Amino acid sequence: MLIPHGTVIAVVDGKAWELYRNAGTEAAPELAVMETPALVEHNHSSGGSHASPHQQDETAHCAAVADWLxxxxxxxxxxxxxxxxxxxxxxxxxxxxxxxxxxxxxKELAKDMVGRQPNDIIAALRGK
Incomplete structure (x- = not known):
């Protein structure tokens, strides 16, 4: 996959996230680490929710990331x-x-990549 120059890559899991920007070219991307801002995560689940506390925390984290994006x-x-x-x-x-x-x-990729090296992320996006 070609990644246009300046594209932001958000790598997220249920409790952490990382941001990168393609500082290279489309054909030869170079992921530069961006500062990842602190998020305000609110657990908005109702008292009748059947989700576990871990799932509720993950939902709140993902909602905060999406809000920032x-x-x-x-x-x-x-x-x-x-x-x-x-x-x-x-x-x-x-x-x-x-x-x-x-x-x-x-593009979106359903894979856990938090904590991986930029070259690993590029390889995953290319399907390698």
Whole structure:
């Protein structure tokens, strides 16, 4: 997969996240680490929820990440985004992404990649 210059890559799991920007070219991407902002996570689940506390925390984390991404896209600070997350977290993120953020997303990958090296992330995006 070609990753356009300037594309933001958000790598998320149920409790952590990392941000990268492609500082290279489309054909030869170089992921530069971006500062990952602290999030305000609120657990909005109702008292009648059947989700475990871990799932509730994961849902709150993904909602906070999606909120931050939505605000960045709305403010035109992110034009294109790649989203990488394990399947459950990816589903939670999809629910919370605005239409504008969904349109800015050029690829999503259902895989747990938090804590991996940038070269591993590029290889995963290329399907290697």
């Amino acid at each position: 939505n605000r960045q896209v709305q403010a035109h600070k992110i034009a294109q985004i790649v989203l990488i997350a394990p399947p459950r977290a990816l589903g939670e993120l999809r629910h919370a992404l605005s239409k504008a953020t969904q349109h800015a997303m050029i």
